[in-house]
Amino acid sequence: MQLKPDPTFYASPKDAMKAPPEALAYVALLSATGNGVPDRLAVVDTDPSSPRYATEVGGVDLPNTGDELHHFGWNACSAALCPFAPHPHVERRYLIVPGLRSSRIYVIDTKPNPAQPRITKIIEPEEIIAKAGYTRPHTVHCGPDAIYVSALGNAEGDGPGGIFKLDCDTFDVIGPWEVDRGPQYLAYDFWWHLTHDALISSEWGTPKMLENGLNAEMLLAGKYGHQLHFWDLRTRKHKQSIDLGPEQQMVLELRPSHDPANTYGFAGVVVSLKDLSSSIWLWHRKNGEWAAQKVIEIPAEPADPAQLPDLLKGFSAVPPLLSDIDLSVDDRYLYASCWGTGEMRQYDVSDPFHPELVGSVHIGGIARRAPHPAKPDKALAGGPQMVEVSRDGKRVYFTNSLYRAWDDQFYPDGVKSWMVKLDVAGDGVMSFDKKFYFESADAHRVHQVRLAGGDASSDSYCYS
Amino acid sequence: MSDRYVWLALFLLGCYHGLNPGMGWLFAVALGFQEKRASAVLRAIVPLTLGHVVSVASIVVVATFADAEFPHNAVHYTAAAVLIGFGVYRLVRARHIRWVGMRVGFWGLVLWGFLMSSAHGAGLMLLPFVTSAHASAPSMPMPGVAHGPYAVAWLMVAVHTLGYLLTTTGVALLVYTKVGVRFLRVGWLNLDLVWAIALILTGLIALLT
Numbered sequence: 030m031q032l033k034p035d036p037t038f039y040a041s042p043k044d045a046m047k048a049p050p051e052a053l054a055y056v057a058l059l060s061a062t063g064n065g066v067p068d069r070l071a072v073v074d075t076d077p078s079s080p081r082y083a084t085e086v087g088g089v090d091l092p093n094t095g096d097e098l099h100h101f102g103w104n105a106c107s108a109a110l111c112p113f114a115p116h117p118h119v120e121r122r123y124l125i126v127p128g129l130r131s132s133r134i135y136v137i138d139t140k141p142n143p144a145q146p147r148i149t150k151i152i153e154p155e156e157i158i159a160k161a162g163y164t165r166p167h168t169v170h171c172g173p174d175a176i177y178v179s180a181l182g183n184a185e186g187d188g189p190g191g192i193f194k195l196d197c198d199t200f201d202v203i204g205p206w207e208v209d210r211g212p213q214y215l216a217y218d219f220w221w222h223l224t225h226d227a228l229i230s231s232e233w234g235t236p237k238m239l240e241n242g243l244n245a246e247m248l249l250a251g252k253y254g255h256q257l258h259f260w261d262l263r264t265r266k267h268k269q270s271i272d273l274g275p276e277q278q279m280v281l282e283l284r285p286s287h288d289p290a291n292t293y294g295f296a297g298v299v300v301s302l303k304d305l306s307s308s309i310w311l312w313h314r315k316n317g318e319w320a321a322q323k324v325i326e327i328p329a330e331p332a333d334p335a336q337l338p339d340l341l342k343g344f345s346a347v348p349p350l351l352s353d354i355d356l357s358v359d360d361r362y363l364y365a366s367c368w369g370t371g372e373m374r375q376y377d378v379s380d381p382f383h384p385e386l387v388g389s390v391h392i393g394g395i396a397r398r399a400p401h402p403a404k405p406d407k408a409l410a411g412g413p414q415m416v417e418v419s420r421d422g423k424r425v426y427f428t429n430s431l432y433r434a435w436d437d438q439f440y441p442d443g444v445k446s447w448m449v450k451l452d453v454a455g456d457g458v459m460s461f462d463k464k465f466y467f468e469s470a471d472a473h474r475v476h477q478v479r480l481a482g483g484d485a486s487s488d489s490y491c492y493s
Numbered sequence: 494m495s496d497r498y499v500w501l502a503l504f505l506l507g508c509y510h511g512l513n514p515g516m517g518w519l520f521a522v523a524l525g526f527q528e529k530r531a532s533a534v535l536r537a538i539v540p541l542t543l544g545h546v547v548s549v550a551s552i553v554v555v556a557t558f559a560d561a562e563f564p565h566n567a568v569h570y571t572a573a574a575v576l577i578g579f580g581v582y583r584l585v586r587a588r589h590i591r592w593v594g595m596r597v598g599f600w601g602l603v604l605w606g607f608l609m610s611s612a613h614g615a616g617l618m619l620l621p622f623v624t625s626a627h628a629s630a631p632s633m634p635m636p637g638v639a640h641g642p643y644a645v646a647w648l649m650v651a652v653h654t655l656g657y658l659l660t661t662t663g664v665a666l667l668v669y670t671k672v673g674v675r676f677l678r679v680g681w682l683n684l685d686l687v688w689a690i691a692l693i694l695t696g697l698i699a700l701l702t
Contacts (some may be wrong), residue, residue: 032683040674110677112520114592114603174591224527226596263594271522290527491595492526492674 037482039107041492042287042358045420051480052076053143054417054426055124056448057098058473059433066472067091068098069224070126072135072144073448073467075424075480076434081256083450083465088142089137092151096135097433100477102169102416103487104136104176105197108223111491114173119197123149124479125176127166129432130219130240132157134166134178136200143481150200158184160202161193163235168218170489175203178298179219181232186236190216192228207260211267215254221262224289225487228260229312231280235364242434245340249302251275255295257283257312258320271321273287273310276302280310284356284486286364286381290493293381293477295363296321297354305329305344307351309365311381325384327351330370332396338441347395352414352431355375358485359423362387362457366413368431371440373413375449376460388459392449393429401449403466411436411444417478425459427449430474446474499622504651507656509691510545510615511664513684516657516675517541517606518665523595525669528584534669535662542658544606545615550650552616556623556633557646562694565624570621576696579614613685616690619653621699 039045053076056071071088074081084118109116124146126135132154136208137146157163163180170177176195180201182188191213192206207213217233232254233239238247247253255277259269273280277298285294293313300307310323321359329346341347350369355379363384365374371394376384391399398408409430418425430436436444450465469475479487510516519542525534560568592605610616623646668676 032686034681036678038678040677044675044678110674110681111595112514112523113595113597115515115519117677117681118685172593174593195677224523224595226594263596290529491523492677 031118034110035105035120037121038105038110038117039483039488039490040110041191041490042360045107045358045488045490046422048482050075050421051419051426051482051484053481054122055101055139055146055481056428056477057101057126057476058088058432058469059096059098059476060094061433061444061446063095063433064096065283067094068096068128069473070098070145070146070349071123071469073181075426075450077464085467086126087142087146089146089148090125091135092148093128093131093133093279095131096133097130098126098476099129099432100168101126101479102131102176103171103479103483104200106171106483107488107490108171108173111173111223116197121483123200125169125200126176127169127178127193129165129167129181132166133166139481152195152200152202156202157193161205161413163191163193163205163233165190167216170220171487173223176200177206177219179216180231181233181239182236186240188214188216188235190214190235192216192219192230206265207267208265208287209267212270213258213267215256217254217280220283220285220294221295221489222285222289222292223262224491225292225400226262228262229283229285230258230260230296231281231283232256233281237430240434242438243340248278248300249279251302252395253278254280256280257310257321258270269319271312273298273321277308278302281352282354285352286360287356287358287485287490288493289359289490291360295324295354295356295378295381297351297365299347299351305346305348307349307367309351309354309363309384313381324382325365325376327365327367327374330396336396338395338439340438341395351415355416355418355485357418358420359422362422362453364416364418364425366416366427368412368414368429371399371412373416373425373427375457390451390459390461399445401466402461402463409447410440410442411446415477417480420483420485422485423453425453426478426480428475428478430476433474436474437465444474448475448478499625500652503619503622503652504656505652506618507524507658508660510610511657511660512686513613514681515684516609516613516615516661517545517689518668519677520602520605521665522662522669525665526674527595528625530668531669534665537602538658538662538665541606542654542661544603544608544656545610545657546650547603548607548610549616549619549653550647553619553623553646553650555644556620557642560624561642569624573696573699576614576617576620576699577693579617580689580692580696581690583685585615613688614658618692618695619649621695621702622649624699625702
């Protein structure tokens, strides 16, 4: 039991921005082939003054194979300071790490040595199925009353997907979160406006629609998710759906404003069937109702079919395949990962209704294969994917693997995996940190990054 | 304990309850920040105090009833045992309230205040005063106040509430207008721990007096 709040709990976004820089990053490494090599949670040194900067300084191999690590999150964060369910004397200590394919969840202790985490509990899929009825756990958010986890499907690999809760203290599965799911069937990401009792969820597809690769037939038929769902966080009931249009396929990452006074946020859409573009939509509340509008469109780029995988040859174009977005803690910059074209974009979203493209760097890409300044002669595969912004907004980390089966479709010659970092100067100009180029061993690919002490997509705040 | 000190102790106990962020003022401050005005802070304190009063008063009235109907010693020692037991429970199993939501109306805040006070055993802390006061009932009431155990009980609740109300309001306004929420990270001491120990100590003192 702690006598004072965990120093990494921040009352407000401003408070979080003043915290010291992250010394370590936790990175999900998934098995590149899936045959016999277990996944790993790696610890990468992010302290520029350290002799081991940008290298792996520790980690833990998982005891099973076939988990497919993807997203993960903390057991507790700034939401513990929320006034309606206060419990600030817990620690940000355990990483809740789901296997997206195995449906197993690892609880990994980052203390006493943050560079040498250890597994303290394994939640088996049978427990999740028995108590919540869900499988394929995805997003993890530390809530004021419990740990919330989204899941893509049921035990058979169909829908509905949804959200279930874990007990903050014991990590036991409490049960499904929804009281009334209304028309919601597909699931993926979720986040909330905590002080407005609102939860937002997005749609990818059921496990059967994903696990054998992107199904082109279903995609062209518009079967992947294209809706946003709005829920009452208190009554746990579905309130409203917004259909972005059947051509807007795969509504993935959700990034609400960090300032608890606001009720807007951004949702990324992977591909439009009309022109292969990606888009970012703004949701906001108007007269008590939720509304959404497209505020960013990223066009596809023409390319020589010879450079393209089978799936894209017929289009003679590379779709941006927007796979992740991340909003800086001050709600100023939105980063957009274009996994297909190999571009990381930076938008100034000070006016969320009128974003302005202010920065862009290229690395990897299906056709472009842009190198990193550390190795200017090396053509890189994969593209900007999971992106994480530091609390103070000055550093941006990202990795290049999306999802094993999908990596192989879009980068058939293999995704040799890397993690890189951008520095963001005081005036917002971003550039590659030439000293930060982390390459995983061939057996692994890198997915989500979590920064020690919290980052731009891990915490929600109850005070402005 | 002389009568004067009993009233002072009840008042200070009210202050102590008011000081605990989990007992009301923090919620009021958060609502103030959300609405961006100090009046929202004050407006929230009314239902929060009401919830606290209902929680504390129900314990005090039940204890007064028990003391009137059953042998004094039995009630006194039972009260001490309940206090110690609850304190140990709080030490071993310090679960927080699972209340999801900030969009609560007047009665929602009353209920929240009631649940928080009850879960923390706020009313229990008054038990030794109730039973010791009734043992010396004829001399207890303040001059000019109606006698009888229930009148004394309500007066106790009132004095306690005054301490709670003054402290909660003072701290809430101070944090809202001057200190700011950054204070929470360093200044939010784990009063639950102190609280559990206070419950046990109160029980022990009751046992020995």
